[in-house]
Amino acid sequence: MAKIEIPMPQLGESLTEGTIIKWNKKVGDTIKKDETLLEISTDKVDSEIPSSTSGVVSKIYFEEGKTVPIKTIIAEIETDASNVSQKDIPQKKEEVKQVETKIEIEKPISVSSPVQKLEKPQPGRFYSPLVLNIARTENISMSELEQIAGTGENGRVSKKDILAYVEAKKHGKVSSTISSSLSTQKIETTLKHVDSGELIKKYPQPQYEILQMSNVLQKMAEHMVKSVQTSPHVQAIHTCDFTEIAKFREINAIEFEKQEGFKLTFMPFIANAIVQALKEFPIVNSSVEGDKIILKKFINLGIAVASEQGLIVPVIKNAEEKNFLGIARNINDLALKTRTKKLQMSDIENGTFTISNYGVFGNIIGMPIINQPQVAILGTGAIKKQPVVINDAIAIRSISYFTLSFDHRIIDGAIGGQFLMSVIRNIENFNFKNAI
Amino acid sequence: MKTLTYIEAISEALWEEMERDKNVFLLGEDIGKYGGAFKVTKGFHEHFGEERVIDTVLAENAIIGAATGAAMMGMRPIAEIQFADFVSNGFNQLVNNSAKIFWRCNIPVPMVVRLPSGGGIHGGPYHSINPEAWFFHIPGLKLVAPSTPYDAKGLLKSAIRDNNPILYFESKFLYRRIKGEVPTNDYTVEIGKADIKRNGNDISIITYGTGVHWSLEAAKILEEENIDVEVLDLRSLIPIDKEAIFSSVKKTGKILIVHEDTLTGGIGGEIAALISDNCFEFLDAPIKRIASPDTPIPFAPTLEDHFLPNTKKVLSALKSLAKY
Numbered sequence: 001m002a003k004i005e006i007p008m009p010q011l012g013e014s015l016t017e018g019t020i021i022k023w024n025k026k027v028g029d030t031i032k033k034d035e036t037l038l039e040i041s042t043d044k045v046d047s048e049i050p051s052s053t054s055g056v057v058s059k060i061y062f063e064e065g066k067t068v069p070i071k072t073i074i075a076e077i078e079t080d081a082s083n084v085s086q087k088d089i090p091q092k093k094e095e096v097k098q099v100e101t102k103i104e105i106e107k108p109i110s111v112s113s114p115v116q117k118l119e120k121p122q123p124g125r126f127y128s129p130l131v132l133n134i135a136r137t138e139n140i141s142m143s144e145l146e147q148i149a150g151t152g153e154n155g156r157v158s159k160k161d162i163l164a165y166v167e168a169k170k171h172g173k174v175s176s177t178i179s180s181s182l183s184t185q186k187i188e189t190t191l192k193h194v195d196s197g198e199l200i201k202k203y204p205q206p207q208y209e210i211l212q213m214s215n216v217l218q219k220m221a222e223h224m225v226k227s228v229q230t231s232p233h234v235q236a237i238h239t240c241d242f243t244e245i246a247k248f249r250e251i252n253a254i255e256f257e258k259q260e261g262f263k264l265t266f267m268p269f270i271a272n273a274i275v276q277a278l279k280e281f282p283i284v285n286s287s288v289e290g291d292k293i294i295l296k297k298f299i300n301l302g303i304a305v306a307s308e309q310g311l312i313v314p315v316i317k318n319a320e321e322k323n324f325l326g327i328a329r330n331i332n333d334l335a336l337k338t339r340t341k342k343l344q345m346s347d348i349e350n351g352t353f354t355i356s357n358y359g360v361f362g363n364i365i366g367m368p369i370i371n372q373p374q375v376a377i378l379g380t381g382a383i384k385k386q387p388v389v390i391n392d393a394i395a396i397r398s399i400s401y402f403t404l405s406f407d408h409r410i411i412d413g414a415i416g417g418q419f420l421m422s423v424i425r426n427i428e429n430f431n432f433k434n435a436i
Numbered sequence: 437m438k439t440l441t442y443i444e445a446i447s448e449a450l451w452e453e454m455e456r457d458k459n460v461f462l463l464g465e466d467i468g469k470y471g472g473a474f475k476v477t478k479g480f481h482e483h484f485g486e487e488r489v490i491d492t493v494l495a496e497n498a499i500i501g502a503a504t505g506a507a508m509m510g511m512r513p514i515a516e517i518q519f520a521d522f523v524s525n526g527f528n529q530l531v532n533n534s535a536k537i538f539w540r541c542n543i544p545v546p547m548v549v550r551l552p553s554g555g556g557i558h559g560g561p562y563h564s565i566n567p568e569a570w571f572f573h574i575p576g577l578k579l580v581a582p583s584t585p586y587d588a589k590g591l592l593k594s595a596i597r598d599n600n601p602i603l604y605f606e607s608k609f610l611y612r613r614i615k616g617e618v619p620t621n622d623y624t625v626e627i628g629k630a631d632i633k634r635n636g637n638d639i640s641i642i643t644y645g646t647g648v649h650w651s652l653e654a655a656k657i658l659e660e661e662n663i664d665v666e667v668l669d670l671r672s673l674i675p676i677d678k679e680a681i682f683s684s685v686k687k688t689g690k691i692l693i694v695h696e697d698t699l700t701g702g703i704g705g706e707i708a709a710l711i712s713d714n715c716f717e718f719l720d721a722p723i724k725r726i727a728s729p730d731t732p733i734p735f736a737p738t739l740e741d742h743f744l745p746n747t748k749k750v751l752s753a754l755k756s757l758a759k760y
Contacts, residue, residue, distance in 0.1 A: 130689040130720040153760050159689045159720040160638075 590625030
């Protein structure tokens with residue numbers, strides 16, 4: 001029998017403390033190695049902390065809600081081989097349950113619209129001539145069609161299904177957004193109710209409801225206020241034509257997924273274009289300290305994602321070293337980690353530039369706030385078909401509005417504007433030979 | 437408006453047309469003094485006299501031949517075939533003479549052959565047939581098959597006034613079973629125009645004659661399940677209203693063809709082919725057919741019930757189409 005002390009883990013290099021959100025075990029409970037002991041919140045991310053050993057939880061030193069410096073002992077586990085091994089088996093059930101709760105973060109699209117989208121496309125499914133006909137007139141690609149859930153026999157997409165889809169799409173419920181696989185479609189942040197204290201007298205129920213801001217929310221508030229106070233934000237906006245990329249994506253969707261095991265989204269194209277533009281304009285990939293500009297020789301590209309826990313910005317590390325496919329794979333990895341709450345501190349720190357993709361919600365223009373200490377952020381709107389004048393003719397093109405918010409302390413309108421145009425140029429003139 | 441049975445509507449059309457045009461006359465077996473096997477012409481003999489309401493010998497080739505000759509001479513004969521089954525005896529006259537004379541000799545043949553058709557009356561294999569498909573294939577004939585008193589009267593009047601040989605398929609099952617509103621004043625129903633008997637968006641039934649009634653009943657039942665069925669009554673089989681068929685197909689994408697006639701070689705096959713040819717890209721399901729099985733109609737009432745299409749069979753086909 002041995003006692004193992006459990007310290008508050010250090011979840012990132014810059015962190016000094018963590019808040020205990022929830023103990024998954026009580027004193028006296030048995031725990032297996034790698035089973036979740038508790039959940040911890042830092043100012044950047046919520047994490048589940050697995051047990052480093054099997055045994056019985058003998059002591060818990062801090063209750064839920066306490067913020068504790070790192071390396072402080074927070075619990076104790078007694079290991080006893082014979083004792084543990086017998087109780088090991090029934091624990092399995094619980095493990096399965098936990099896997100289920102982990103996936104909760106990604107809500108299916110159907111939450112906000114009656115149109116079901118399949119998680120995995122179904123190639124080889126039969127489509128009636130009518131459905132194919134409607135798909136053609138409504139400009140629904142084969143890969144898009146494969147994602148519509150059918151209510152007909154054997155999951156067939158019926159006329160009703162596709163018309164409902166078209167209708168929902170028209171109302172922006174399934175808008176063909178820049179769907180980074182990192183995006184979650186409906187975000188429900190669950191905040192705790194506050195039932196006592198001074199405020200409850202001032203704002204009595206049921207006219208009012210008081211919620212406790214989560215750690216992440218409080219830090220977000222702090223960061224945003226600080227950013228607006230620190231950087232004079234200036235915005236430049238321009239359209240970006242995705243028609244060619246949309247076509248390419250349509251043609252290659254199935255082949256790409258077969259090869260890579262994940263869906264080809266618009267996000268790698270955008271990320272790739274930004275990396276190229278940052279190489280051209282290194283000052284946009286910098287930060288400010290006092291009267292010094294710190295140029296960074298690496299590009300860590302963050303992609304802002306709304307999640308159940310709040311805003312998270314997973315980062316593509318050393319994006320400057322990666323080709324298109326590498327970036328695409330990296331984005332998919334991060335998406336997977338976000339979904340399964342497996343993001344490590346190292347996945348979300350040291351970003352040098354950020355993309356904010358509010359297009360997933362159908363918005364076309366936004367004014368993003370710079371993620372300090374960075375000096376610029378690119379906002380991408382939903383890709384929507386629009387009439388566009390090309391060579392004095394009106395064409396229908398897939399257009400997204402890009403907004404660059406930049407820090408006017410060091411980036412003036414000329415640089416900011418040129419940088420934005422460079423990103424757009426890289427997208428509109430994407431060299432497909434390099435893609436796959 | 438007044439309410440008439442299907443058979444009264446037919447009688448009225450004959451009566452009014454005979455009053456209107458002295459060239460119109462009737463001929464057939466027992467239609468005179470006896471008033472016809474189904475009493476369609478009861479009272480006609482007394483009113484119009486034996487020269488305009490002619491009792492004939494038991495020979496359909498003679499009836500149709502005489503009618504054809506009279507029509508060529510400018511009369512407007514209406515031949516009654518006592519049971520449609522017997523028209524086969526006049527087949528050569530219809531197919532080789534009535535249908536072709538205008539095309540060969542440029543002499544119009546304005547005649548109507550009334551054909552009391554169909555089962556459901558326990559008439560057995562010789563008194564129950566639906567012979568429309570035999571003539572559907574013959575160029576030169578027009579075929580009509582009304583399903584309501586309104587259409588029965590209006591189509592018969594149009595047929596009598598038309599300058600072509602017309603086969604008028606009347607459902608003896610419907611004779612006294614259905615009633616409907618009919619205008620008091622003179623009116624006609626255009627030959628070649630189908631009629632949407634019920635508007636719907638989910639499934640189209642294309643049918644005629646007795647099939648219309650099974651279809652309407654089944655559609656009504658499916659209302660509860662929120663399945664919206666359209667019932668297109670062809671009314672005319674030749675010329676067939678392609679435009680109406682195609683527009684219904686384009687509206688719903690799912691098609692059920694219903695006829696009482698047997699399946700193989702029935703006109704449902706031709707309708708399916710027309711749809712496939714012209715509306716393939718508007719189909720959301722295979723075209724389905726409800727018809728009688730390919731046997732002579734049985735005499736035993738229970739077997740006959742089993743043999744004929746009915747509301748239940750239509751309902752089950754509609755459900756499977758809805759589910760598809």
